[in-house]
Amino acid sequence: MLLAGDAAHAFSPITGAGCNQGIIDVVVLSNKLRGLLDMAATQNTTTTNLPTVKQLNDTFLAYQEERKGPVGRECQVAMSMTNTASWVGIVRRLADQYLMSLGWLQNYIMKYAMADIAKTPSFDFLPADNHVVGKMPWQANL
Numbered sequence: 001m002l003l004a005g006d007a008a009h010a011f012s013p014i015t016g017a018g019c020n021q022g023i024i025d026v027v028v029l030s031n032k033l034r035g036l037l038d039m040a041a042t043q044n045t046t047t048t049n050l051p052t053v054k055q056l057n058d059t060f061l062a063y064q065e066e067r068k069g070p071v072g073r074e075c076q077v078a079m080s081m082t083n084t085a086s087w088v089g090i091v092r093r094l095a096d097q098y099l100m101s102l103g104w105l106q107n108y109i110m111k112y113a114m115a116d117i118a119k120t121p122s123f124d125f126l127p128a129d130n131h132v133v134g135k136m137p138w139q140a141n142l
Helices: 017-043 053-085 090-099 103-117
Strands: none
8 A cells, every 4th residue: 555645645725735745746656656666577587577566665665765765854844824914922923914924024934935846846758848947947857
């Protein structure tokens, strides 16, 4: 059994990170399974070319280890944003009411987040050109 998306991690909906992390789970797992199938097709001499149970277990463990850290960090951010928006304490209330609406602060937060966003995994087995060019070049699967 394998858990992904909201079955594997419950997020506060305030940041939309739960949906995003669920999509990333599918991308990472698809890349790992495709790599496993490609490897099994070249290594097995049987007619089925299926991966072994050990290979599947190792792949699922690698998926879990790769996703554990990023999901944990995003969950902490979502929890912090929920606490701010629900005014848990006077400092968070002031931050929510007066600081979070400042354009320069939002720009700073986005600038800080761009480097991580540019590293979001993408399907590494599908041929595609990156037609979107922005301030930060895409760095996934490099």
